[in-house]
Amino acid sequence: MDKTMHAIEVENLTKIYGKGETAVTAIADATFQVKPGELVAILGPSGSGKTTLLTSIGLINEPTHGKVVIDGTTVADEGWLPGIDLKRLRREKLGFIFQHHNLIPFLTALENVMVALEINNLPKNEAKNRATELLAALNLGHRLTNYPMALSGGEAQRVAIARALANKPKVILADEPTAALDTVNGKNVMALLKKLAVGNNSAILVVTHDHRMVEGFDRIFHVSDGRIADETNNLGEE
Amino acid sequence: MNLAIRDIRYNRGRFILTSIGLGLLLGVVISMGGIYRGLFADALAVLNFTKADIWVVQQDTNGPFAENSRIPEDIKYRIRAVPGVEEASPLSFQTIQIERLGKPFRFFLIGYDLNGFGGPPGIIAGRDIRQKHYEMVVAKAMKMEVGEKIHLGLHDYTVVGITGKVVSSGGDPAAYVSLADAQDIQFKKDNDAIRNDRERIGANLAGIQTLSPAQTKFLQQNITGITESTHTVNTVVARLAPGANLHEVQERISRWNHFRPLSVEEQTKILTKGMIEKARMQLGLFRIILLVISAVIISLIIYTSTIDKIKVIATLKLIGSQNRVIIGMILQQSLLMGIIAYGIGYLLIKLTYDKFPRRIVLEAFDLQALFVIVIAICTISSFVGIRKALKVEPAEALGG
Ligand SMILES: Nc1ncnc2c1ncn2[C@@H]1O[C@H](COP(=O)(O)OP(=O)(O)OP(=O)(O)O)[C@@H](O)[C@H]1O
Ligand SMILES: [Mg+2]
Numbered sequence: 001m002d003k004t005m006h007a008i009e010v011e012n013l014t015k016i017y018g019k020g021e022t023a024v025t026a027i028a029d030a031t032f033q034v035k036p037g038e039l040v041a042i043l044g045p046s047g048s049g050k051t052t053l054l055t056s057i058g059l060i061n062e063p064t065h066g067k068v069v070i071d072g073t074t075v076a077d078e079g080w081l082p083g084i085d086l087k088r089l090r091r092e093k094l095g096f097i098f099q100h101h102n103l104i105p106f107l108t109a110l111e112n113v114m115v116a117l118e119i120n121n122l123p124k125n126e127a128k129n130r131a132t133e134l135l136a137a138l139n140l141g142h143r144l145t146n147y148p149m150a151l152s153g154g155e156a157q158r159v160a161i162a163r164a165l166a167n168k169p170k171v172i173l174a175d176e177p178t179a180a181l182d183t184v185n186g187k188n189v190m191a192l193l194k195k196l197a198v199g200n201n202s203a204i205l206v207v208t209h210d211h212r213m214v215e216g217f218d219r220i221f222h223v224s225d226g227r228i229a230d231e232t233n234n235l236g237e238e
Numbered sequence: 239m240n241l242a243i244r245d246i247r248y249n250r251g252r253f254i255l256t257s258i259g260l261g262l263l264l265g266v267v268i269s270m271g272g273i274y275r276g277l278f279a280d281a282l283a284v285l286n287f288t289k290a291d292i293w294v295v296q297q298d299t300n301g302p303f304a305e306n307s308r309i310p311e312d313i314k315y316r317i318r319a320v321p322g323v324e325e326a327s328p329l330s331f332q333t334i335q336i337e338r339l340g341k342p343f344r345f346f347l348i349g350y351d352l353n354g355f356g357g358p359p360g361i362i363a364g365r366d367i368r369q370k371h372y373e374m375v376v377a378k379a380m381k382m383e384v385g386e387k388i389h390l391g392l393h394d395y396t397v398v399g400i401t402g403k404v405v406s407s408g409g410d411p412a413a414y415v416s417l418a419d420a421q422d423i424q425f426k427k428d429n430d431a432i433r434n435d436r437e438r439i440g441a442n443l444a445g446i447q448t449l450s451p452a453q454t455k456f457l458q459q460n461i462t463g464i465t466e467s468t469h470t471v472n473t474v475v476a477r478l479a480p481g482a483n484l485h486e487v488q489e490r491i492s493r494w495n496h497f498r499p500l501s502v503e504e505q506t507k508i509l510t511k512g513m514i515e516k517a518r519m520q521l522g523l524f525r526i527i528l529l530v531i532s533a534v535i536i537s538l539i540i541y542t543s544t545i546d547k548i549k550v551i552a553t554l555k556l557i558g559s560q561n562r563v564i565i566g567m568i569l570q571q572s573l574l575m576g577i578i579a580y581g582i583g584y585l586l587i588k589l590t591y592d593k594f595p596r597r598i599v600l601e602a603f604d605l606q607a608l609f610v611i612v613i614a615i616c617t618i619s620s621f622v623g624i625r626k627a628l629k630v631e632p633a634e635a636l637g638g
């Protein structure tokens with residue numbers, strides 16, 4: 001298989017929090033690849049290591065051991081690769097969505113999306129156009145000038161999706177994006193996320209508690225005690 | 239997109255209130271600088287308005303402002319005769335406090351030779367003093383009208399003119415009368431006192447057995463003449479002819495003994511170094527303390543507003559913001575707060591300074607220097623916030 005084809009490559013990824021007696025192995029020896037445009041759901045009980053997996057791939061949490069390659073760029077090999085510009089990789093190649101929308105409270109819906117584009121050096125006008133388009137595609141054309149406080153949970157989460165997708169990232173990492181929403185809204189948000197990610201050819205990793213949300217995903221990872229089992233693989237592709 | 243402005247726009251109530259508070263503080267700082275400059279201007283007002291080159295005062299004194307100085311009026315003739323002196327004119331100064339309209343009424347009375355100089359610098363209402371007696375020109379700050387009368391010494395004086403901002407070195411408004419009137423007010427005794435003095439001198443002379451009655455009478459007349467004389471002044475001011483050498487003229491007058499010829503430069507030094515140095519240091523100290531307080535407040539506000547934004551900062555880092563975006567947001571807010579507060583403080587004083595009881599002089603240099611200091615304080619104060627912000631981990635965006 002051509003390695004550069006993968007959006008994410010993880011090899012023997014291990015993340016240990018703390019040292020000595022209090023050390024917690026949150027991710028143990030994970031190895032997998034995700035192709036561009038692939039939809040991966042991550043399921044697992046609380047404390048099993050799902051968030052840690054996302055943050056290790058997301059260049060937020062330094063992996064203790066193992067290798068992480070994002071869109072062909074090796075970012076970690078037994079710790080961060082020296083001299084690597086994590087911020088730049090995050091803004092160019094990654095998009096994040098959290099359980100709570102994490103929108104910036106003093107920016108309007110439009111500005112929250114624009115800020116992601118502007119820090120990626122897109123001129124203001126283009127940023128405005130792209131953000132407006134994206135929000136319209138997420139059925140938020142009428143909410144552009146609202147502050148997050150004035151948005152419903154579903155609307156806010158859709159703004160967060162727009163922000164995560166704004167720079168057409170190769171990888172989208174979503175940590176329980178629907179947990180704060182009711183089922184109807186949750187499904188709606190998930191459907192939009194999938195549609196846009198596929199349109200961008202972005203790989204997407206979504207952590208969820210809710211089995212009902214995983215339909216239509218290409219693969220499902222089950223995490224327990226830091227160990228990752230690729231259920232789809234077990235079901236027999238390879 | 240400017241995050242600093244967006245944040246301020248969203249939290250404008252808090253921002254405006256803080257800026258107003260800081261503005262008041264900076265207003266006090268500005269006014270203190272103005273008061274100091276005002277002290278300076280007040281202290282030098284009479285000196286500058288008189289436009290003399292030499293102030294002849296009593297020997298061994300720093301008169302006439304800082305110390306009492308008494309010299310005979312007729313020394314003016316000798317001074318006029320000094321080569322290089324163009325004009326010499328006697329002046330008398332006294333501070334007067336009387337009761338007027340039930341309140342203490344304090345002013346600085348200047349007596350001048352109507353044919354000499356040192357009189358009111360400019361009449362803004364009414365006219366100059368024309369008659370030798372019982373006319374008066376007062377500074378505007380005395381709040382008197384032309385035609386009003388005031389009782390001083392043994393007589394009533396009528397205000398005939400109003401002049402501008404002349405004040406004593408202590409800040410009391412000045413009034414002008416003729417030299418003769420000023421001397422009367424200062425030295426002339428009422429009839430009872432004169433009768434008492436004459437009796438006392440008579441009794442003393444009568445006690446001297448060796449004097450004949452004719453001698454006694456002669457002496458009594460002469461002594462009372464001297465004690466009742468009012469021809470004393472506080473200073474004689476002189477102007478030099480063009481090209482005259484100040485030092486030479488000073489040298490000559492010093493040689494006479496009993497007199498000290500002070501140049502304007504020496505007077506300025508006496509007035510500023512001696513008389514307002516303490517006030518200057520005190521005001522300077524207050525200004526420093528207030529600036530330190532402003533710095534602490536700005537730091538505290540910037541720090542707490544950074545703490546309030548930890549999650550925002552973490553989110554920005556998580557989505558890949560450069561540090562300059564985050565530093566810019568904090569620094570710009572700090573600077574904006576400083577600039578707005580400065581503007582508020584400046585406007586406040588600009589609109590009210592002429593209503594202060596003491597003169598406030600706003601000098602461009604002082605205002606610019608304070609502005610630079612405020613900008614420096616804001617920059618330095620924002621460091622505490624920036625330091626905190628740079629330590630925020632992107633992972634902090636994930637919690638809760
Ligand atoms: N910063 C940290 N320091 C120390 N231990 C941590 C840290 N973050 C997570 N852990 C531990 O690592 C393990 C995995 O945590 P993680 O947050 O990845 O679980 P999770 O699967 O996301 O759980 P949940 O479904 O509750 O969000 C847990 O035992 C947790 O206590
Ligand atoms: Mg989690």
